[in-house]
Amino acid sequence: MSHNIIKKPAIKKLTLAVYGAMFLSGAGVALAEDNQGNSEESADLGAVVVQGKTQPLVGDTPKETIAESRATLSKSQLEKFVGLDSAVTGALKYLPGIHFSGGDTSGISEGNLSIRGFSQDQIGVTRNGIPLNDPLYLTPHSDFFGDPENYESISVIYGGQSINAPTLTASGGSIEIQTVKPTKEAGLLVKQGFGSNNTRRSFVRANLGEKNGFSAWVSASRTTADLWTSGTGAVESNRFEGNLQYEWGNNNSINAIFSIFSMRSNSYFHPTLAQYNSQPYDTNYSSAVNSTYGGTNGVADISAATSNSAKLQRADFKIQTYGLNGLFNLTDNVHLHVDPYFVRVTDGTATVFASAIPESVLNADVNGDGDLLDIRPFAGGVFPTQYRVGSSQKIDFDLTDTNVLQVGAWFDYTHATNQMAAIPLRSDGKPVAIDGSKIIRDVNGKEIFFTDQRSRMTTQKLWVQDSWNFASQWNAKGALAWQHTEYEGENIAGVLSGSAFKRSADYYKLLPSFSLDYQYDQNNQIYYNATTNIRVPAVASIYGNNTGGDQKAETTFNQEIGWRYSTPDVLVSAALFYDQFKNRQVSYTSLGTTSYINAGAVTTKGLELALNGKLPHNFNYRGSWTYVKAEQEDNYAAGGLEENTKGNQLFNTPKNLLSLGVGYDDGRLYSNLLARYTGSFYGDLANTEKLSGYTVVDLNLGYKFDLGSKIVKKSTISLNVNNLFDKEALSGLYAGTVSANASSAFFAAPTYNRLQPRSVFANLTLEF
Secondary structure (H helix, E strand, O other): OOHHHOOHHHHHHHHHHHHHHHHHOOOOOOOOOOOOOOOOOOHHHOEEEEOOEEEEEEOOEEOOOOOOOEEEEEHHHHHHHOOOOOHHHHHHOOOOOEEEEEOOOOOOOOEEEEEOOEEHHHOEEEEOOEEOEOOOOOOEOHHHOOOHHHEEEEEEEEOOOOOOOOOOOOOOEEEEEEEOOOOOOEEEEEEEEEEOOOEEEEEEEEEEEEEOOEEEEEEEEEEEEEOOOOOOOEEEEEEEEEEEEEEEOOOEEEEEEEEEEEEEEEOOOOOOHHHHHHOOOOOOOOOOOOOOOOOOOOOOOEOOOOOOOOOOOEEEEEEEEEEEEEEEEOOOOEEEEEEEEEEEEEEEEEEEEEEEOOHHHHOOOOOOOOOOOOEOEEEEEEEEEEEEEEEEEEEEEEEEOOEEEEEEEEEEEEEEEEEEEEEOEOOOOOEOOOOOOOOOEOOOOOEOEEEEEEEEEEEEEEEEEEEEEEEOOEEEEEEEEEEEEEEEEEEOOEOOOEOOEEEEEEEEEEEEEEEEEEEOOOOEEEEEEEEEEEEOOOOOHHHHOOOOOOOOOEEEEEEEEEEEEEEOOEEEEEEEEEEEEEOOEEEEEEOOEEEEEEOOOEEEEEEEEEEEEEOOOOEEEEEEEEEEEEEEOOOEEEOOEEEOOOOOEOOOOOOEEEEEEEEEEOOOEEEEEEEEEEOOEEOEOOOOOEEOOEEEEEEEEEEEOOOOOOOOOEEEEEEEEEOOOOOOOEEEEEEOEOEOOOOOOOEOOOEEEEOOOOEEEEEEEEEO
């Protein structure tokens, strides 16, 4: 479609048609930048690039201008905050409305993230257009995120997703990671860190410079650490990343981005409230599981100890992500973006529990003594593989100086296997092998699986979006998307995996959106947005639901009204939000197999305030307060039974989140003292188990010094102290339940994450 054949009458009709469709469809929000630019900003603000747009800075904090709530961590903030807790996800907790728990300073052990009451499997995460949520269970794994040194910025979009985001999961918000571009000059960055719990981390990135339009960087990192809990347990990872860029002509460019990651890690113990109150704070999986092997023929050898040891609770994976970002300026007014990607998870395993089932049931001589009379422990070992390929493409038409039309499409295909096998155990509780070579077989020689599934997921999404600066101070944006996802699942018959069957499910929905912002004057902006979102069920729903594909998709209708005030020295923002949630999905697990049910409607409403600014003498400050009321609209019902949950606060949703910080940065010395208060929250939907709130204080220090060398361009030494006052608390849910009341028909004890005790981490960074 050539821009030369678009006439002005057609422009007007097309614009009116798009906006008419938005309002007639119930309206939603388009998440995109305003068209006013930043000409009114002072040059003192600085800038950061997010999604191809330039954001001014107040100190280190980017100024937001889009017509929705968004918060961004700049590269400078990432360099200071990362190291305080679980790499990227831990740094996000200093932004408004985010509740993060679990994880540790290694950045390998994962935590649990929620935004305004939406859990992490309702948050879509992308890195340069590559979707990072696990397509099987929808959770974002920090393993996929990459090394934080290679980030330009991270943005949190509250309440929804960009209309063109390639994600199945963003019913409650999205996180967008942007990678640093290669530099025109060659150089080398070397970083060495060490800290508490025997943590060691080495990172190196080589910028290869630019020649004839080609430029690139490649990096490598290695991290090792012990778990902070008692007993044995460790984590380690190796990662190789790169960004290869070619630029030519009229600002055309192609970026090839890759990340290859391997990890070996033990897991942390997640206590119930009763265990937390009765055991030492640093308790971990410590009891050894008896060996699978050994016994006497003709004797019922029973050794059914199934306490999970630290050596059993482990995960080993290789994860690869590859993506291309192509920008082709076909004319001065027509711009094509093409972003294909490929994600591969393979050569991995995770042992998740120990069990003991009579050999007569398994029809297997588990301990090798020649009879089927025994009960001996063994592990459930997961062997997942995933191959995911997709592409997002869009064309922007600059119809006029004030009107941009975008049309786009996203296609995604995932093939996955999910096998959980019976694995023999050594006497110390460690699996005999983790590569699938030692699976227990029945008397017929058939390998024994708890689950053995093959899944295929296909998604298509089409959209049209119109951005219109229809008056000097007014911007409107409307969009309409159609999204369709199809699941196909095959269960392979086995000794424990049940009978063979095939099932499928289809999900599709029109997603309108709308936003409006008014730039009242140079300092004040008012905006409104409304967006509809969909989150398809996890693919496990077609296996766990005996009636097949009748699991409904989650849908949300999210609305916000906000105000921002900005000067070169201060940023103030306030937002009122109202989210209506239908068909909320709740998961439950039995022997490592996850199934899903609908828990009904949830209404979330609240207020968010944020303040960032500069003070005299190189000081700065930051603060935020978020109030969230996430109310369940229905009682929980299943199997003919009902639990009184209507009107209750959603579990793992603190009503109050507060953060305060003061910093100093004179260009050489920097420091930040950061305090976070997390209010009380519930562990169950019935609100019978309430956890107290807690406050954590963190500290970071850094000094940039001159070595007086022509070879070393920059050098920095930094120190991060996490949990400065060594606070002990249950920091958030690991697994919530319907009711923690022992008299309930739905009783199950919730399990929790704990705060990591005080830890110290230091880095030396040299740039050549």
